């Protein structure tokens with residue numbers, strides 16, 4: 001049997017900090033109106049300008065805006081799993097899987113601080129491991145520490 | 149602009165029809181609508197055909213409307229294919245309305261048809277998911293989860309509870325039990341709803357619209373020509389508002405939903421307000437979402453949706469009846485057919501032909517139809533105001 005490959009999805013949406021190797025999300029910001037887009041966009045949807053967008057780091061940590069525990073999976077996923085919209089302080093409301101969290105309603109709360117990780121998301125139709133961005137709750141002891 | 153009336157409506161009942169094709173479903177709805185209108189079939193001048201996912205089901209892309217209507221006997225007229233996710237039906241209605249209002253044609257057929265049940269359920273689910281941003285789907289996104297996340301915010305901000313959600317299903321499943329075109333005709337108790345299995349916390353199975361096959365159609369006619377065909381109470385299109393998502397989250401600043409914007413457009417164009425609405429069909433792909441549609445449409449204030457259902461005001465016998473047909477969870481939700489089924493229900497209500505579901509003497513009815521999800525909001529919303 002052929003060795004399975006690792007493929008990366010949405011790789012334009014994150015980078016690794018050259019110093020510590022820590023991942024951060026990438027968006028784009030309009031230098032004219034200040035609007036911040038995630039995922040990064042070639043044109044600004046707020047002032048509708050195609051020349052004004054520049055890449056910007058959205059940082060590694062955000063807050064859970066809302067969440068759910070899915071008991072019926074999307075195709076290619078295994079239920080139960082936790083999903084959320086995460087609000088990044090620098091801008092952007094990001095749909096993401098939440099890892100490192102029991103799949104139960106009480107295990108997460110609106111407002112909880114979460115941090116970006118690059119991990120396996122799913123397997124594709126060929127059995128390859130697909131990696132991408134997701135978030136995990138920041139351990140209580142770490143809260144408030146580290147760069148935003 | 150000329151005034152335009154909906155002079156005929158018809159449906160193929162919604163449900164699971166494994167043995168039927170898109171053509172089989174469409175033919176029934178089309179002829180029901182044409183016969184209801186009184187228009188001799190040869191006087192239909194143009195048609196708009198809404199279908200969202202048939203290309204993935206049958207492999208037929210591009211010319212589905214021509215293929216489907218050929219089977220029903222209609223050809224040699226201008227036929228336009230319309231696709232706008234779950235709002236395809238009312239998007240087609242809007243096309244037909246504008247064409248008749250502009251005076252290009254007088255008598256226009258509008259059809260919405262969808263076929264989703266397949267021998268393998270996983271095929272149906274994969275196809276249904278294509279109405280969301282596929283980028284999100286690859287990250288684990290699923291429709292019911294999106295509604296669950298939207299509703300959780302209302303729970304946090306306004307104290308809405310699962311019990312309120314169950315009450316919406318109780319109301320709508322009762323309404324559906326009175327509707328011969330509904331997919332589910334069994335009234336459910338709040339207890340049964342809360343006891344059904346979780347799909348996406350806090351939403352349970354009985355709160356969710358099912359997969360459905362079905363079709364719905366309408367015949368539009370300029371008001372001046374309508375008298376030639378029908379002597380029934382004339383139901384006019386007062387206005388249709390349509391809005392698409394902005395996909396631009398303005399840094400956490402609250403933004404109006406696209407339903408709110410579509411409603412504003414429709415109300416302003418019609419010279420009507422939420423206080424004029426006597427009966428409404430709203431797009432409750434999960435029944436509890438009806439609660440925030442109330443406020444998006446101005447039927448109540450921000451966060452007051454739960455109080456409306458608690459007081460029973462949106463029942464058939466209430467002062468603002470909503471989803472008398474049963475809504476999406478009871479009537480069923482064959483994607484592109486849904487909007488025109490909503491229109492059919494309101495036309496029947498305004499004509500006084502809704503039988504056991506009839507509300508008392510309505511003069512203005514509202515249809516809200518939303519579709520798709522891109523980024524973090526619906527991709528399209530339409531609000532149609534009909535008046536007698």
Ligand SMILES: [Zn+2]
Nearest residue numbers: 030033044047
């Ligand atoms: Zn800008």
